[in-house]
Each structure stands twice: as structure tokens, then as C-alpha cells.
Amino acid sequence: MDWIKHLLEYLGGEKDIPPAGFPLTLNSYWWGIWWGLLACAILIFCGQSSKFIYIDF
Amino acid sequence: MIFNTLIYYFLFLLPAAGLFRVVKSDWRPLVCIVAGSGFFLYFSITQFGGYFGAACLLMFVWESLFSRLYKKGSIFCLIGVAQAVIFLFIFKYWNFFTGLAFHFSDENPLHWSSIFLPLGISFFTFEFIHYAVDRYKGTTEAGRLRDYLAFILFFPTMVAGPIKRYQDFLPNLLHPSTDFTLDWNRGITRILSGMIKKFAVADVLTSLTNHLNHADIAVAPRWVLIIWIVAYGIHIYFDFSGYSDIAIGSARLFGITVKENFNWPYLQTNIADFWACWHMTLYRWLIDYIFIPLGGSRVSPIMIYRNVMITMAFSGLWHGAGLNFVVWGLWHGALLCGHRLWRTWRDPLPAETSLGGRLAGWALTFTLVTLGWAFFCMDIQTALFFFQRLLIG
Incomplete structure (x- = not known):
């Protein structure tokens, strides 16, 4: 589960490095x-x- | 809006972030101030109160000048807190509280019909309060006027957070990350993933959540009600975490790291962990500036529960000027108190060490949080009607 969360965070831009064991080196x-x-x-x-809920609430 | 407009990206974010990267370090605060002022003026005029809304930029000017009086233990810090609360009260709660006072009269003579909500007031006033309190306690340095102005006018987080702390922001402002390639890779990816959350999940779910009104609830079968309220819980998470992704990604383009707001809250197995992972910068603010000043956990058990309830009621009221938001806050306060009581009784929790126990904890937490959203998205009468239909039929 932690590995999947880390992978999603990496692909989503939150983490700077991929999880350990990630098979690909993602170049440009x-x-x-x-x-x-x-x-x-x-x-x-x-x-x-639709507007964001938390703006001007 | 704002974050899903091209104007935001091409008129403000990319030029400001690009310029911030190339100018000398002394000019970086100025870039934040000019871009933030332009951002506030533009979106206020077009969406938030028109020219009166734009005039609220004076609040930032006043705050920055007044903050120069702050010193450790100074009365001016307390005045600073008071004026931030007054700003928030006037614009956000005036009609709510005067409406309560005149509940039994035909008309509220103090009703302000042309009132507007200045852009981001719920968030920037919290940053004002944080700075005043921390200066009072001596836990943050004064910094230069331009640095503080850059802090309060930093536009990626101005509208709806994440709520920053000056002592976190200042090192980033003075010494931003210089790894341009990594920052822009991560920043752009983060912005795009935030948009996916907003457009492909949150907005799609509005076709379900729009039914959370009295007329539709009256005719819907029970299982449909469950789907609607679960959809709302998912909707608000993807909406706000998507927004936070865009804000954090935008800041990253400047080379500035902003604190995270969410950490998989719906996977948590108890309500305390849920709140430690949901809107984290707000929760941390509430702990530091409401809960702890009330006495925090260093008082008698009864007073701890009181402090939790007051803090969460305040949290609810901050989310919206309505009694339903207060009830939502009290709902979560009661859950946190229940959890604390349980922990006192059964500490450590053997259930949390087993898979079955964790699954049960997750299911209970998710269910209670989801049911609580009823008070967030509906007025009290409609929410109670929702529960009546859900539980009785």
C-alpha cells in the first residue's frame, strides 16, 4: 500500500523521487x-x- | 474559479514565477508583492466585490505597516490579532450574527445587503493572526517590511491556502530552490494532477451531489441517499486537495516549498488521524492558536473535552457563516472526544494492531466522517430530514 501511495504521489508531482524498486527512469x-x-x-x-468549494465560501 | 482560468496561468503565474527565478535575490520579494497585488486587484474587480473588493488591498498595506510595531510581549500584537478578527467578522459574519440577534424580529435593521467577501479573507486573516501571535511570543523574527508583504501577498496560496507560517516562508523566499528543472517538472505535474482531481473527479460527481436538497431527498430510496452523501465526501476531498495541488505546484514554480494540506485522510483508521491528515495547515493552525491557548491537553480531562469542542465549533464556524457549519464542527468535536475517551480507556488500542481492527477502524471513521458532511452541504433542517429518511425511511 505504501509503495502504491508513493508511486501515485510521484506521478502526481508530490514526491521528487520514485519509490524503491520502480523499474523505469522517467526522462523528459x-x-x-x-x-x-x-x-x-x-x-x-x-x-x-463549477467553482472550487473552498474559495469564497 | 481563478485556478481554472488561463488568465491565472499566463498573466500571473508563469510571468511571476519566471521573473522570480531570474532577478537578483533582493528583488524577489518585490516580484511577489507586485504580482500578488496585481492578482488581488484583477480577481477582486472581476469576481470578488468589484472596486470595493479591490480596495481591500489596503488591508494588506495596513497590516504590513502595523506589523512593524510588533515586538515580543507588545500590546500591538494583541491589537493586531483583534483587528484581523474584526476584518473577518465584518465581512464574513456581520449578517450572520446580527441575523441571530434579530431572529425574532421581522427584519434585521443591521443587515448589510451589499456586503461582499474579499478574496481569500478567511485565509489571509489567519496568516495575520499567526504572525501577530508568534511575534508576541517571540517565536518568529520580524523580518523586513518587503519580506512580510511578500509573505501575505504570495498569490498561489492567497486565495485558499495552504495556510503558511512566516518562519517557514522566509527561508524559502530568501533562498529558494535553484533546481529549476526539478521544480518545474514537479510543479507542472502537480498542477496538472490537481486539475485532473478537480475536473475529472470532483466536477463529475456534482451530477450526484446536486441532489442533496429537500425535494430530491424526499423521493430517493435509502441506497441512493448513501451514494449521494458518499459522493459528496469524495467530491469535497478531490475538489480541495486538487486546489491544494495547484497552489503547492504553483509555489514550486517559484522554487518555494509550501506545506502539504492532505495526506490520504480517507485511509485513516481513526478520527484523530483523519484530522491530522485533512486540511492539515488549518488543523495545525487551530491547535496552535485556539486549542493550546485554551489550555490544550495540560488541563483536567473535562476541560480538555471542552477545549476540543470549542476548537472544533470554531473550525465549523470558520468554514461558513451558518449554524449547520457549527453543528458540523461539533459533530467532529464529539467524534474527537469519543476517540480520546476510547484511547483513555483502551490504550494502547489492540484493535489497531490487527488487520481486522484497522479495517473496522477505517470503516467506522469513513462512515462517521461521511455522515458528518450532511451538515456541511445542507442546512440543518435538510440535514435532519436526510438523516430521518436515511435511518427511518
Whole structure:
């Protein structure tokens, strides 16, 4: 469980280094592809609503 | 809004973060001050009170000048706390409290119909209070005027936190990270993942959470009510942790590290751990500036429970000017007291050492936290109706 949490935090930008035993070295190309995938998902889902709950509450 | 506008990224974040990286160290606070002022003025004029909202920038100017009077043990620190509370009270709670006072009259003669909420007031006033109290106690240095202005006007965290501490921020401001490649890699990744949380999860769930109103609750079967309230719990987590990701990622582009706000709260196995992992910078603030001044844990057991309840009631009221938020805070206060009582009775907890015990603890914590959201997202009457429909049918 901790390994999965660490991996998700690494892929999400929270952790600077991957978890021990992570098989890949993510170079700039990998991050470019990862950002592209995230950007595509954002484009698919954006524009639905809504303000952030914690702003101007 | 704001964090999901292109204006934020292309007019404010990228130019300011880029400039912050290339100017001499003495100019870095100035970049934060100019960018933060521009940010506050622009979004106030367009979304938060118009030109009157923009005029609230004077609060930052006043606070920064007044803060130069702060010294260890000085009365000016206490005045500083009082004026921050007054700022917050006037803009956020005036109509709420005067409305309570005139509850039985036909009309509240003190109602301020054109009131507006200045951008980020719930958060920046907490940073004002923190600085005044810590200067009073002598636990933070005064710093230069421009450094303090940069602290309170640092726009990635100005709107909704994470709530910063001056003693954490100042070293970052004076000596930011110089690993540009790593910072921008991590910062951009963090911003994108925050947007995913917001757009692909939180916003999608609004199709379920929008049903949490009296009319829909009246006709929905019980299992649907459960889905709606669970969806709200997931929605608010992904919404606010997504926001925090964007704020922390934005700060990272400057080379500035901001404290985390969430650490897998829904995986925690008791309510105390939940609060240690949920909106962490707020919880830490409440502990340091409400709970401990009340006496904290160094008083009799009864007084500890009182302090917990007062702290969490205050937390609820801070989340919104409504009685339902107070009830939500008291709900969590009661859960924390119950947990403390349990720990006193059964310490250490044998259940927490076994997998079955941890699963049971997780299920109970998740259920109670989820049910508590009913008071957060609905007024008291609707929330009670929700529980009536959920429990009785």
C-alpha cells in the first residue's frame, strides 16, 4: 500500500523521487507523454461546472 | 474559479514565477508583492466585490505597516490579532450574527445587503493572526517590511491556502530552490494532477451531489441517499486537495516549498488521524492558536473535552457563516472526544494492531466522517430530514 501511495504521489508531482524498486527512469520524454495524457484528460472533462468549494465560501 | 482560468496561468503565474527565478535575490520579494497585488486587484474587480473588493488591498498595506510595531510581549500584537478578527467578522459574519440577534424580529435593521467577501479573507486573516501571535511570543523574527508583504501577498496560496507560517516562508523566499528543472517538472505535474482531481473527479460527481436538497431527498430510496452523501465526501476531498495541488505546484514554480494540506485522510483508521491528515495547515493552525491557548491537553480531562469542542465549533464556524457549519464542527468535536475517551480507556488500542481492527477502524471513521458532511452541504433542517429518511425511511 505504501509503495502504491508513493508511486501515485510521484506521478502526481508530490514526491521528487520514485519509490524503491520502480523499474523505469522517467526522462523528459516520459514526462512529456505523461503531461500530454493529463492535458488530454483535462480537456475532455473541463468546462462542466463549477467553482472550487473552498474559495469564497 | 481563478485556478481554472488561463488568465491565472499566463498573466500571473508563469510571468511571476519566471521573473522570480531570474532577478537578483533582493528583488524577489518585490516580484511577489507586485504580482500578488496585481492578482488581488484583477480577481477582486472581476469576481470578488468589484472596486470595493479591490480596495481591500489596503488591508494588506495596513497590516504590513502595523506589523512593524510588533515586538515580543507588545500590546500591538494583541491589537493586531483583534483587528484581523474584526476584518473577518465584518465581512464574513456581520449578517450572520446580527441575523441571530434579530431572529425574532421581522427584519434585521443591521443587515448589510451589499456586503461582499474579499478574496481569500478567511485565509489571509489567519496568516495575520499567526504572525501577530508568534511575534508576541517571540517565536518568529520580524523580518523586513518587503519580506512580510511578500509573505501575505504570495498569490498561489492567497486565495485558499495552504495556510503558511512566516518562519517557514522566509527561508524559502530568501533562498529558494535553484533546481529549476526539478521544480518545474514537479510543479507542472502537480498542477496538472490537481486539475485532473478537480475536473475529472470532483466536477463529475456534482451530477450526484446536486441532489442533496429537500425535494430530491424526499423521493430517493435509502441506497441512493448513501451514494449521494458518499459522493459528496469524495467530491469535497478531490475538489480541495486538487486546489491544494495547484497552489503547492504553483509555489514550486517559484522554487518555494509550501506545506502539504492532505495526506490520504480517507485511509485513516481513526478520527484523530483523519484530522491530522485533512486540511492539515488549518488543523495545525487551530491547535496552535485556539486549542493550546485554551489550555490544550495540560488541563483536567473535562476541560480538555471542552477545549476540543470549542476548537472544533470554531473550525465549523470558520468554514461558513451558518449554524449547520457549527453543528458540523461539533459533530467532529464529539467524534474527537469519543476517540480520546476510547484511547483513555483502551490504550494502547489492540484493535489497531490487527488487520481486522484497522479495517473496522477505517470503516467506522469513513462512515462517521461521511455522515458528518450532511451538515456541511445542507442546512440543518435538510440535514435532519436526510438523516430521518436515511435511518427511518
